[in-house]
Amino acid sequence: MDKDVILKFDNVYFTYDEETQDGIEPHWAVSGVSLDVHKGDFIAVLGHNGSGKSTLSKLSNAILIPDKGQVSVNGIPTTDEEQTMTIRQHVGMVFQNPDNQIVATVVEEDVAFGPENLGLAPEEIRKRVDDALKAVGMYDFREMEPHKLSGGQKQRIAIAGIIAMQPECIVLDESTAMLDPKGRKEVMSTIKSLHDDLGMAVVFITHNMDEAVMADKVVVMEKGKILLSGTPREVFMNVDEIRRVGLDVPQSTLLSMRLGLKDEVLTPVECAEAIINDWK
Ligand SMILES: Nc1ncnc2c1ncn2[C@@H]1O[C@H](COP(=O)(O)OP(=O)(O)OP(=O)(O)O)[C@@H](O)[C@H]1O
Ligand SMILES: [Mg+2]
Numbered sequence: 355m356d357k358d359v360i361l362k363f364d365n366v367y368f369t370y371d372e373e374t375q376d377g378i379e380p381h382w383a384v385s386g387v388s389l390d391v392h393k394g395d396f397i398a399v400l401g402h403n404g405s406g407k408s409t410l411s412k413l414s415n416a417i418l419i420p421d422k423g424q425v426s427v428n429g430i431p432t433t434d435e436e437q438t439m440t441i442r443q444h445v446g447m448v449f450q451n452p453d454n455q456i457v458a459t460v461v462e463e464d465v466a467f468g469p470e471n472l473g474l475a476p477e478e479i480r481k482r483v484d485d486a487l488k489a490v491g492m493y494d495f496r497e498m499e500p501h502k503l504s505g506g507q508k509q510r511i512a513i514a515g516i517i518a519m520q521p522e523c524i525v526l527d528e529s530t531a532m533l534d535p536k537g538r539k540e541v542m543s544t545i546k547s548l549h550d551d552l553g554m555a556v557v558f559i560t561h562n563m564d565e566a567v568m569a570d571k572v573v574v575m576e577k578g579k580i581l582l583s584g585t586p587r588e589v590f591m592n593v594d595e596i597r598r599v600g601l602d603v604p605q606s607t608l609l610s611m612r613l614g615l616k617d618e619v620l621t622p623v624e625c626a627e628a629i630i631n632d633w634k
């Protein structure tokens with residue numbers, strides 16, 4: 355086994371159908387997906403509504419178990435029920451709605467919830483909570499009541515709760531979708547620093563193409579399958595295919611195409627450069 359692989363999907367199928375009949379294919383929410391998440395990866399997952407992104411994320415830490423194929427975390431298959439807690443410690447999940455993820459009435463107690471369940475010593479818990487709050491830029495808010503915080507701040511608390519468990523990989527399922535632009539920015543820069551500064555592998559599901567271009571690798575899902583995967587540049591140059599499955603390409607890519615610029619453009623800065631190059 356490749357020792358750098360933290361999370362491995364090996365030809366994974368999952369259906370929500372309760373009864374499956376011999377000879378009749380069920381409705382596969384995830385269908386034949388193989389994907390490796392390595393140490394230090396920064397992966398964006400895109401796909402139209404119902405393409406299987408949330409199902410994929412829940413398969414990653416044993417919230418759901420594959421019907422066929424295997425998901426493993428550091429070599430441990432998610433079917434091993436005795437290891438479920440270990441698996442969730444290695445691969446943490448952050449969901450869409452911050453309000454559904456906060457359990458305590460004080461910020462630092464909320465962040466301490468996970469490490470307390472790991473049975474760690476009080477000093478270790480204290481240190482992890484402080485470090486996690488600092489990592490998401492919320493240390494000064496540690497004694498506040500979570501319900502008084504903005505959406506972006508609450509989501510950063512939810513992220514702190516996960517990083518206090520010190521996972522090697524964090525999976526975020528549209529964790530910026532319910533936030534205003536400021537909250538989105540806060541959360542995206544937090545996610546980026548988990549990757550850049552703490553070396554965590556990050557898998558983030560998003561509908562926002564401008565967030566997706568920040569990733570090192572983009573995976574596009576369609577009807578439960580992986581349709582495209584590669585660097586943002588490789589993926590977003592398939593403009594027709596991306597639009598066929600109901601997605602957009604980044605605004606800068608679109609603008610540069612409309613302007614008939616030759617350079618392959620992903621970001622506003624590249625777009626500006628391409629316009630200047632075109633004038634020369
Ligand atoms: N709890 C459930 N019960 C039955 N079917 C479900 C359930 N959750 C999802 N599905 C179905 O599984 C398929 C994949 O859904 P999933 O939620 O994984 O997609 P998604 O890409 O996360 O969509 P969205 O962008 O809307 O969040 C869809 O056909 C969906 O209808
Ligand atoms: Mg979803």
